[in-house]
Amino acid sequence: MALRSTQTGFGPVTKGFHWVMAILIVLMFAIGWYMDLLPLGLEKLAWISRHKSIGILILFLAIMRIIWRISEQTPMPVSRNRWEIAVAKLSHLALYGVLIxxxxxGWLMSSAANFSVSVFGLFTLPDMVAPDPALFETLRTVHWALSWGIVGLVGLHVAAALKHHVINRDVTLRRMLPVVKGK
Ligand code: HEM
Structure with a gap:
């Protein structure tokens, strides 16, 4: 089976990255918003720890995904509209950027709060900065603001995929699905 994408379709590796990361990102929001509601205690700390581990897994996958993306060709855009192609390119670039x-x-914020990041209890990441309560507060605000940036970007991404599928009735969404039907 060919692993790489072709001029007309995405390969299984790219599809795998796409859907695994999509699920993990939804999970990160669910955990992030849930842990925010919890009172300070062991339960909250356990969820924050899970949030951090999955977030570092996303960072690792995002780096792997970008390397893979650079190393292969990507299918031609379905749209012929230059403006639509430019917005799609920019939003995809922004999505890769925020995933890094x-x-x-999050990692910087944890270091500034003097809580080292343990990844699934397997190993601990080095601290990126010295403990600094003021920096922690700034990074906390940045993390929160970026979370809404991601909501906007993902919203645009999903809306565009649905517009192609329902209004244009083209293959844009179908060619990213695990199994392509009626290509
Ligand atoms: C793509 C990856 C990530 C996403 C989508 C994400 C999303 C979120 C969201 C939605 C919140 C709740 C914000 C709020 O409404 O107050 C949050 C909080 C938090 N995140 Fe992340 N996060 C990510 C990665 C990480 C990583 C890698 C770490 C640490 C290593 C981390 C540490 C934290 C912490 C400590 C909080 C709680 C901040 C507070 O004290 O209010 N996050 N995150």
Whole structure:
């Protein structure tokens, strides 16, 4: 089976990255918003710890995904509209960017709060900065603001995929699905 994408379709590796990361990102929001509601205690700390581990997994996957993306060709855009192609390119670039920057702000924030990041209890990441309560507060605000940036970007991404599928009735969404039907 060919692993790489072709001029007309995405390969299984790219599809795997796409859907695994989509699920993990939804999970990160669910955990992030849930842990925010919990009172300070062991339960909250356990969820924060899970949030951090999955966030670092996303950082690792995002780096792997970008390397993979650079190493292969990507299918031609379905749309012929230059404006639509430019917005799609920009939003995809922004999505790759936030998938790197968001976990980094989390890691930096944890270091500034003097809580080292343990990844699934397997190993502990080095602290990126010295403990600094003021920096922690700034990074916390940045992390929160970026989370809403991601909501906006993902919203645009999903809306565009649905517009192609329902209004244009083209293959844009179908060619990213695990199994392509009626191509
Ligand atoms: C793509 C990756 C990530 C996403 C989508 C994400 C999303 C979120 C969200 C939605 C919140 C709740 C914000 C609020 O409404 O107050 C949150 C909080 C938090 N995140 Fe992340 N996060 C990510 C990565 C990380 C990583 C890698 C770490 C640490 C290593 C981290 C540490 C934290 C902490 C400590 C909080 C609680 C901040 C507070 O005290 O209010 N996050 N995150």
């Amino acid at each position: 920057v968001m976990p980094l702000t």
